[in-house]
Amino acid sequence: MILANLYNKVLGFFRQTENEAVESSKDTACNRLRVVLMQDRTNLTPELMERMRGELVELLSKYVEMDKDALELNLEQDGDQVALMLSIPVIRAKDEDEIKEALEAAEAKESEETSEEDDTNEEESEEETEDSSEDHENDSEENSKETSEKEENNENSDKKSSSKKEEK
Amino acid sequence: MSGRVIVITSGKGGVGKTTTNANIGTALAKAGKKVVMIDTDLGLRNLDLLLGLENRIVYTIVDVVEERCKLKQALVKDKKNPNLCLLAAAQTRDKSAVTQEQLKDICEQLQKDFDFILVDCPAGIEQGFQNAVAGASEAIVVTTPEMSAVRDADRIIGLLEAKEEIKSYKLLINRVRPNLIKSNDMMSVDDVVEILSADLIGIIPEDTGIITSTNKGEPIVNDEKSLAGKAYNNVARRIIGEDVPFLNLEEPQGVMAKIKKFFSGLTGKEK
Numbered sequence: 001m002i003l004a005n006l007y008n009k010v011l012g013f014f015r016q017t018e019n020e021a022v023e024s025s026k027d028t029a030c031n032r033l034r035v036v037l038m039q040d041r042t043n044l045t046p047e048l049m050e051r052m053r054g055e056l057v058e059l060l061s062k063y064v065e066m067d068k069d070a071l072e073l074n075l076e077q078d079g080d081q082v083a084l085m086l087s088i089p090v091i092r093a094k095d096e097d098e099i100k101e102a103l104e105a106a107e108a109k110e111s112e113e114t115s116e117e118d119d120t121n122e123e124e125s126e127e128e129t130e131d132s133s134e135d136h137e138n139d140s141e142e143n144s145k146e147t148s149e150k151e152e153n154n155e156n157s158d159k160k161s162s163s164k165k166e167e168k
Numbered sequence: 169m170s171g172r173v174i175v176i177t178s179g180k181g182g183v184g185k186t187t188t189n190a191n192i193g194t195a196l197a198k199a200g201k202k203v204v205m206i207d208t209d210l211g212l213r214n215l216d217l218l219l220g221l222e223n224r225i226v227y228t229i230v231d232v233v234e235e236r237c238k239l240k241q242a243l244v245k246d247k248k249n250p251n252l253c254l255l256a257a258a259q260t261r262d263k264s265a266v267t268q269e270q271l272k273d274i275c276e277q278l279q280k281d282f283d284f285i286l287v288d289c290p291a292g293i294e295q296g297f298q299n300a301v302a303g304a305s306e307a308i309v310v311t312t313p314e315m316s317a318v319r320d321a322d323r324i325i326g327l328l329e330a331k332e333e334i335k336s337y338k339l340l341i342n343r344v345r346p347n348l349i350k351s352n353d354m355m356s357v358d359d360v361v362e363i364l365s366a367d368l369i370g371i372i373p374e375d376t377g378i379i380t381s382t383n384k385g386e387p388i389v390n391d392e393k394s395l396a397g398k399a400y401n402n403v404a405r406r407i408i409g410e411d412v413p414f415l416n417l418e419e420p421q422g423v424m425a426k427i428k429k430f431f432s433g434l435t436g437k438e439k
Contacts, residue, residue, distance in 0.1 A: 024352035029315050030359050037322050037363065 038075040041082060049073060056086070062102040065092045171202075171279040174286055174407070175304035177328075179320030181291030183312045184342040187378060189288040190218040191397070192308075194387040195404030197252035201283040204243060204253040206274070208300040209290040210265055213257035220247060220385020221254055230258035230265045232274065239277055248390075253282075263295050268302035275303030284407075293327060301328070307337040308369060313344060313355040322364055338369035340403065345374045346417040370403035372396050373417050 039045060044052075053073045060066065072087040094102070176189045189205055197203045206229065207215040216222045227242035232255070239255075246252035255274070258265060271287075278285050289300035301307070307328050311321035321339070328334045341357050348354035355363075357371050375396035381388040388397040389404075395415070402412045 026349075026352045026355050026359070029355055030363065033315050033318055033355075033363055036319060040319070040322065041326070 034076075038082060042075060044075065049075075060088065062106055063094060063099055064088075064090050065094055066090050169280060169283070171282040171285050172306060173275045173279065173304045174284065174306045174308060175289050175301050175334075176286060176308045176310060177289035177297065177300065177324055178291065178310040178317070179293060179324040180311075180317045183310050183317050184372070184378075185291070185310050186214050186218055186288055187382070188308070188310050188340060188342065188372075188400070188403075189215060189286050190387045191389045191400035192404050192407065193252060193284075193286050194219075194246075194249065195389045195401045196284050196286075196407065197246065197249045198389070198401075199404060199408060200251065201408070202251050202281065203284045203286065204255060204278050204282045205286045205288060206255045206271075206278075207257040207288045208266070208271065208296065209288060210257045210296070211259065211262050212290065213259050215288050216244075216254060216256050217385060218382055218387065219254060221256075222385070225254075225256045228256045228258040229274070230261050233266050233270045239274065263290070263299065266299060268299050271299050272303040293323060297324075297327075301331060301334065305333055305335050307334055308340050309337055309366065310340045310342055311360065311364075312342050313349070313357070313360055315355075318355070318360055318363060325364060325366060337366065339364060339366040340370040340372065341368070342372045343374045344371055344417060368414075369406050370399060371414050371417065372399045372403075373415075 053071065056073065057066075057068050057071055061068070067089040070089045072085070074085045076083050076085050176185050176192070178185050186207075186209075193203050193205045205215060205219075207213050208229070209215075210230070213228075216225055221244050224244050226244075227237040229242065231237050232239050232242045242255055243253040244256060246254070255278075275285055275287070285303075287300050287304055290296035309321050309324055309328070311317045325337065328337050339361065341360055344357060345354055349356045357368070361368055373395050375388065375394060377388050377391060377394045378396060381391065381394075387400075388394050389400045391397045395417070399415055402415065405412045
């Protein structure tokens with residue numbers, strides 16, 4: 001009897017280690033917390049993130065042809081710093097003429113719409129959009145044909161600056 | 169003498185701010201330091217209960233502020249340790265009875281006579297918190313390995329970082345349950361530290377002894393056998409500046425306990 005129990009115990013031990021691939025409640029808690037804290041620290045609600053994503057798609061499509069639905073935009077924590085992670089599957093690099101055309105079209109559109117710019121409520125998200133897109137411009141000029149690229153943007157919101165923004 | 173003013177805060181209620189205050193204060197006093205604890209939770213005072221001093225309070229912090237008594241008269245001496253004093257909160261008033269300036273002033277006066285001034289902060293981030301933090305230059309942020317407590321601690325850390333007077337803050341993780349952590353059902357100390365990216369000053373295990381010690385009005389650091397008491401004593405030593413390693417909570421208590429556990433597991437299954 002005791003031997004059988006021992007056998008079961010040993011078996012059970014190995015099964016436990018196999019099951020560790022399944023996410024534990026602790027991991028769920030950690031992941032949920034990370035996401036929610038990122039939102040708390042940066043004042044970026046899911047709606048604002050969605051808006052930022054939309055604006056990025058619009059801006060970057062001038063330079064590269066990409067899979068718009070697969071563009072991923074996430075806030076991630078790297079030690080003390082908050083990073084904006086942007087993953088863009090590039091389908092095809094645009095040639096010079098196409099880029100010129102897109103830029104001109106955008107400029108024409110802009111001059112038409114100068115009267116109707118949004119209020120400055122979401123300053124922060126706009127700031128970050130600008131920064132990350134600048135970085136990306138360089139990449140696309142190099143005509144990289146990778147299907148996916150990750151990009152990090154550490155300059156903006158580390159913890160301190162975000163908490164100061166909160167104060168305002 | 170210019171004492172250190174440390175505020176003990178958490179954001180969320182019920183994570184053990186007051187218990188931490190009572191135990192660190194008592195431990196520091198036992199180590200020979202002159203300690204005064206200020207309860208700033210006006211209207212919801214409890215520090216007196218944890219210290220067993222509820223029947224000795226004559227004057228409160230509001231009496232001091234409204235000049236019905238001198239500051240020294242309002243300090244209640246601990247039953248056992250003459251190094252330890254309490255400035256109690258008023259139970260009948262609300263948070264607006266004392267201003268930030270007044271609290272700052274009280275802290276400055278106490279700094280002359282005491283090595284440590286521990287300020288017990290109310291839960292929340294409103295005026296009560298702002299008042300409690302006003303006179304302090306250091307902070308201990310108490311949290312537990314639970315999502316809501318960690319989130320609130322993050323908020324508090326953000327607010328503390330924005331305050332120039334707060335020169336440093338440390339994290340104390342309370343009510344840690346090694347068994348749950350082992351089975352991956354509770355965030356570990358490392359997880360919490362990583363998420364909050366703050367320096368750690370203490371890890372306190374969940375201990376049923378806390379309940380009985382509260383019942384008796386006797387801080388658990390006075391119980392030599394208690395693991396939580398030991399952990400709080402270590403926190404006090406770290407505050408003084410000693411380099412004390414963290415207790416290894418996952419280690420089984422002894423070889424006998426381990427053997428017992430193994431056999432009880434076997435016989436239990438046979439039934």
